[in-house]
Amino acid sequence: MSSTVKSHKPHDRMAAYLTEDMGAVNRLIAERMASEHAPRIPQVTAHLVDAGGKRLRPMLTLAAAHLCGYTGGYHVHLAATVEFIHTATLLHDDVVDESGQRRGRPTANLLWDNKSSVLVGDYLFSRSFQLMVETGNLRVLDILANASATIAEGEVLQLTASQDLATTEGIYLQVVRGKTAALFSAATQVGGVIAGAPDAHVQALYDYGDALGIAFQIVDDLLDMQGDAAATGKNVGDDFRERKLTLPLIKAVARADAEERAFWVRTIEKGKQVEGDLDHALALLHKHDALIDTSTDARIWAARAVEALQPLPDHPVKTMLSELADYVVERIT
Amino acid sequence: MSSTVKSHKPHDRMAAYLTEDMGAVNRLIAERMASEHAPRIPQVTAHLVDAGGKRLRPMLTLAAAHLCGYTGGYHVHLAATVEFIHTATLLHDDVVDESGQRRGRPTANLLWDNKSSVLVGDYLFSRSFQLMVETGNLRVLDILANASATIAEGEVLQLTASQDLATTEGIYLQVVRGKTAALFSAATQVGGVIAGAPDAHVQALYDYGDALGIAFQIVDDLLDMQGDAAATGKNVGDDFRERKLTLPLIKAVARADAEERAFWVRTIEKGKQVEGDLDHALALLHKHDALIDTSTDARIWAARAVEALQPLPDHPVKTMLSELADYVVERIT
Numbered sequence: 001m002s003s004t005v006k007s008h009k010p011h012d013r014m015a016a017y018l019t020e021d022m023g024a025v026n027r028l029i030a031e032r033m034a035s036e037h038a039p040r041i042p043q044v045t046a047h048l049v050d051a052g053g054k055r056l057r058p059m060l061t062l063a064a065a066h067l068c069g070y071t072g073g074y075h076v077h078l079a080a081t082v083e084f085i086h087t088a089t090l091l092h093d094d095v096v097d098e099s100g101q102r103r104g105r106p107t108a109n110l111l112w113d114n115k116s117s118v119l120v121g122d123y124l125f126s127r128s129f130q131l132m133v134e135t136g137n138l139r140v141l142d143i144l145a146n147a148s149a150t151i152a153e154g155e156v157l158q159l160t161a162s163q164d165l166a167t168t169e170g171i172y173l174q175v176v177r178g179k180t181a182a183l184f185s186a187a188t189q190v191g192g193v194i195a196g197a198p199d200a201h202v203q204a205l206y207d208y209g210d211a212l213g214i215a216f217q218i219v220d221d222l223l224d225m226q227g228d229a230a231a232t233g234k235n236v237g238d239d240f241r242e243r244k245l246t247l248p249l250i251k252a253v254a255r256a257d258a259e260e261r262a263f264w265v266r267t268i269e270k271g272k273q274v275e276g277d278l279d280h281a282l283a284l285l286h287k288h289d290a291l292i293d294t295s296t297d298a299r300i301w302a303a304r305a306v307e308a309l310q311p312l313p314d315h316p317v318k319t320m321l322s323e324l325a326d327y328v329v330e331r332i333t
Numbered sequence: 334m335s336s337t338v339k340s341h342k343p344h345d346r347m348a349a350y351l352t353e354d355m356g357a358v359n360r361l362i363a364e365r366m367a368s369e370h371a372p373r374i375p376q377v378t379a380h381l382v383d384a385g386g387k388r389l390r391p392m393l394t395l396a397a398a399h400l401c402g403y404t405g406g407y408h409v410h411l412a413a414t415v416e417f418i419h420t421a422t423l424l425h426d427d428v429v430d431e432s433g434q435r436r437g438r439p440t441a442n443l444l445w446d447n448k449s450s451v452l453v454g455d456y457l458f459s460r461s462f463q464l465m466v467e468t469g470n471l472r473v474l475d476i477l478a479n480a481s482a483t484i485a486e487g488e489v490l491q492l493t494a495s496q497d498l499a500t501t502e503g504i505y506l507q508v509v510r511g512k513t514a515a516l517f518s519a520a521t522q523v524g525g526v527i528a529g530a531p532d533a534h535v536q537a538l539y540d541y542g543d544a545l546g547i548a549f550q551i552v553d554d555l556l557d558m559q560g561d562a563a564a565t566g567k568n569v570g571d572d573f574r575e576r577k578l579t580l581p582l583i584k585a586v587a588r589a590d591a592e593e594r595a596f597w598v599r600t601i602e603k604g605k606q607v608e609g610d611l612d613h614a615l616a617l618l619h620k621h622d623a624l625i626d627t628s629t630d631a632r633i634w635a636a637r638a639v640e641a642l643q644p645l646p647d648h649p650v651k652t653m654l655s656e657l658a659d660y661v662v663e664r665i666t
Contacts, residue, residue, distance in 0.1 A: 037507055038489040092455060096448040115429040115492055118451055122425060123485035125455075129462065130478040138469055145463040152456035156371040159448055174370055 010323035014059055017316065021062045021076060022055065028080040032127050044108045044120040045087065057187045058083045060212075060321075064191025064205050067317045074135040074194050081144065082187045084128035089151060089183075091121035096159065097242060140190045147186035154178010158244075165253055165261075165269055167245040173214070180220075181213030188212075200311050207308035208321065215301035215328050221246035222294050222332060225285060237278040243268045247297065249281075251290040260284055295332045302329040343656035347392055350649065354395045354409060355388065361413040365460050377441045377453040378420065390520045391416045393545075393654075397524025397538050400650045407468040407527050414477065415520045417461035422484060422516075424454035429492065430575060473523045480519035487511010491577075498586055498594075498602055500578040506547070513553075514546030521545075533644050540641035541654065548634035548661050554579035555627050555665060558618060570611040576601045580630065582614075584623040593617055628665045635662040 015022060035041040058079035065075035094107040095117045109117040125148075132144050158175045161167045188209035192202040224239045225248050239246050245253075245268070253264050263280065267273050285291050305325035312318055348355060368374040391412035398408035427440040428450045441450045458481075465477050491508045494500045521542035525535040557572045558581050572579050578586075578601070586597050596613065600606050618624050638658035645651055 035486055035489070038486050038493060040489050040493050041486065089455075092451050095451055114447070116489070118425050118428055119485060119488045119492060122422075122458075123482065123489060125458065126478065126481035126485045130475075130482055133471065133474045133478045136471055138466065138471070141466045141474065142463075145459065145466045148459035149456065149463055152452060152459045153368055153371050153374070155452045156368070156373050156449070156456060159452060160371060160373050 010320050010327045011054055011056060011059065014063060014317070014320045014324065015055070017320065018059060018062045018066070021066075021079070022059065024073075024076045025055075025058050025062070025079045025083070028076055028131075029083060032080065032084070032131065033124070035123070038123075040116055041120050041123055044091070044116050045124060055083065057086050057183055060184065060187040060209060061191040063317045063321060064188045065195050066191075067312060067315045067321070068192045068195035068197035068201060068205075069313075070191070070195030072194070074137070075191055077131045077135050078140065078190045078194060079187075081128045081131040082183060082190075084124045084131065085144075085148065085151070086183060088121040088124040088128065089155070089179075091117045091124070093155070095121075096155070135194065137194060139193050143186050143189055143193065147182045150178050150182040152178075154182065161245060163243045163269055163271065164245065165264055167250060169247065169250055172245065172247055172250055176214055176217045177210070180217040181210045184213030184216070185209030201313075204308055204311045208305050208325075211301050211305035211308055212325055212328065215298050215305060215325065218247055218294060218298040218301065219328055219331055222248060222291065222298065225282065226291060237281070240267070240278055240281055241273065243271055248285050248290045248294045251293055252281075252285050252288045255288040255290070256284070295329070298329050298332065302326060343653050343660045344387055344389060344392065347396060347650070347653045347657065348388070350653065351392060351395045351399070354399075354412070355392065357406075357409045358388075358391050358395070358412045358416070361409055361464075362416060365413065365417070365464065366457070368456070371456075373449055374453050374456055377424070377449050378457060388416065390419050390516055393517065393520040393542060394524040396650045396654060397521040398528050399524075400645060400648045400654070401525045401528035401530035401534060401538075402646075403524070403528030405527070407470070408524055410464045410468055411473065411523045411527060412520075414461045414464045415516060415523075417457045417464065418477075418481065418484070419516060421454040421457040421461065422488070422512075424450045424457070426488070428454075429488070468527065470527060472526050476519050476522055476526065480515045483511050483515040485511075487515065494578060496576045496602055496604065497578065498597055500583060502580065502583055505578065505580055505583055509547055509550045510543070513550040514543045517546030517549070518542030534646075537641050537644045541638050541658075544634045544638035544641055545658055545661065548631050548638060548658065551580055551627060551631040551634065552661055552664055555581060555624060555631065558615065559624060570614070573600070573611055573614050574606065576604055581618050581623045581627045584626055585614075585618050585621045588621040588623070589617070628662070631662050631665065635659060 033042050033045040061079040061082050062075055065078075091108060094109050095114045098109075107117075108120070128144075132141055135141075154175050154177060157171070158179060161171055161175060185206045186209070188205040189202055192205040197205070221239065224246065225236065240249070249264075249268070253261070253268075256264060263277075263284070267277050267281065302325045306322050309318055309322055366375050366378040394412040394415050395408055398411075424441055428447045441453070461477075465474055468474075487508050487510060490504070491512060494504050494508060518539045519542070521538040522535055525538040530538070554572065557569065557579065559569070573582070582597075582601070586594070586601075589597060596610075596617070600610050600614065635658045639655050642651055642655055
């Protein structure tokens with residue numbers, strides 16, 4: 001299960017190490033996204049699934065199970081479960097955000113319609129539920145049920161917090177835990193649970209996934225403000241245009257003088273944006289070191305992820321997980 | 334647990350008989366729809382839950398558990414589960430149908446927005462999942478996971494079948510099983526399973542719920558064509574305007590001559606409807622006995638529901654379930 005080519009990217013090395021299992025996950029996904037009666041379902045799902053993505057979440061489940069010495073087959077079900085939950089939330093997110101692009105391709109809600117995205121998302125969520133029930137492991141079900149509720153709650157919280165300048169870093173963290181970290185931590189945790197790992201190891205896997213997810217999302221929000229569209233598949237300033245209070249913005253708003261505050265009220269709260277506003281917003285972020293401080297926060301969370309691995313047994317996968325946490329923040333330019 | 338007032342309506346009598354349990358279900362629903370972080374969630378949910386509805390589905394679960402002699406407490410969890418799934422699908426349905434009214438009140442997507450309806454629906458679905466996991470009964474989880482998938486698949490099928498004159502009565506039945514009967518049959522079935530009922534009784538409960546749900550939906554579709562808005566909370570002809578191929582329409586289309594077919598192609602397939610089209614559609618339904626034949630179908634399914642109860646033990650609840658099936662088709666004028 002090891003690759004002869006040493007890639008710079010830890011998730012590529014992990015994919016190479018887990019290549020057999022990932023093949024099984026992909027086959028299970030293809031099998032379960034089928035629908036005898038409603039061909040629209042595999043069409044919409046394939047559009048997203050084939051577009052690739054890094055399959056990071058299912059890989060985390062497989063990696064955790066390997067790290068904990070699992071020899072059964074249910075980690076494949078759980079990895080597919082996690083990917084289906086992720087795909088379902090992407091479909092619903094694109095409807096909620098009224099997005100037109102995802103992974104460099106038109107979104108499903110644009111290619112078909114919002115209706116299809118809502119209903120196919122529901123279908124994938126149900127399918128994920130069937131997959132996890134098949135494992136017959138109630139603790140795993142409990143973890144994934146709680147993660148699902150945290151995800152949905154985080155999405156609603158993001159909806160109500162968006163456009164609200166009173167959003168604090170604490171609320172941001174809750175939103176991020178919901179929209180990203182809850183599924184990362186559930187993904188790693190269930191890998192340990194299905195392997196019958198001791199509580200301390202399961203806790204370590206949870207902590208790792210949680211910190212990795214938070215670092216990952218902070219970096220994502222940072223790249224939205226400074227990345228280039230070719231590398232990220234997103235346009236710089238999308239979050240600004242959608243009036244999302246991400247961490248760099250929250251920091252800049254907290255440090256704003258009266259005139260700057262008026263700018264944020266107009267552009268974010270009232271949504272009255274004109275030509276040149278994005279450039280001015282970026283200038284304010286620089287002026288207040290909001291981007292530098294945000295990347296420091298991301299590095300702190302990545303370091304916490306590495307540290308969380310400490311109680312776990314030595315294993316090639318452990319090294320890869322550690323490198324993965326470092327790599328997440330390496331994306332910051 | 335019995336009422337002194339003898340109501341004409343069997344579901345009122347059942348509600349009176351199950352009043353203590355229904356109180357517990359309502360308390361559990363109120364407790365679990367809360368969200369510490371996102372107040373939008375209980376607002377949206379309460380709008381729907383308080384609007385009443387007959388709470389028919391949770392009552393079916395409680396009734397089935399009583400009928401099978403259950404003395405534990407998890408039937409309350411399962412009843413709340415079923416109501417949450419139902420509420421989640423209503424929220425998503427209203428987005429998909431672009432509805433403005435539900436139970437005589439403006440829909441949540443109109444009062445808040447589509448985003449809130451999508452995300453709060455996801456939250457309730459997750460909550461339902463947590464509730465059912467708490468029962469620790471894997472067979473129950475399996476049934477509800479399968480029902481969820483059937484519901485979602487049915488919704489997608491309805492989406493693609495709508496506006497398609499080639500929709501057959503067979504496809505209609507699949508859609509109806511998905512959108513309505515799957516949750517009815519899961520509701521009755523899990524009541525039996527949690528009570529540890531023998532397989533023959535669980536099967537009887539499934540068959541009853543399935544036939545009752547189909548009868549219920551056929552009547553609903555029939556009332557859309559002949560009911561009055563005050564009694565049904567819907568406007569006559571909503572399905573026609575939304576170009577849904579319901580059973581009366583499918584029958585009329587199957588019996589159409591060339592000129593009539595051109596009318597259906599224009600109004601349903603092409604969606605070019607003008608003043609007077611609904612009246613003409615209703616005239617065609619009458620001409621071809623489509624409404625009479627549809628009500629006959631509904632009565633056949635109601636009779637099947639009554640017959641399905643036969644293997645179950647004698648019990649006051651059994652009589653009420655039987656009367657409920659008769660009552661569903663009594664709504665036909």
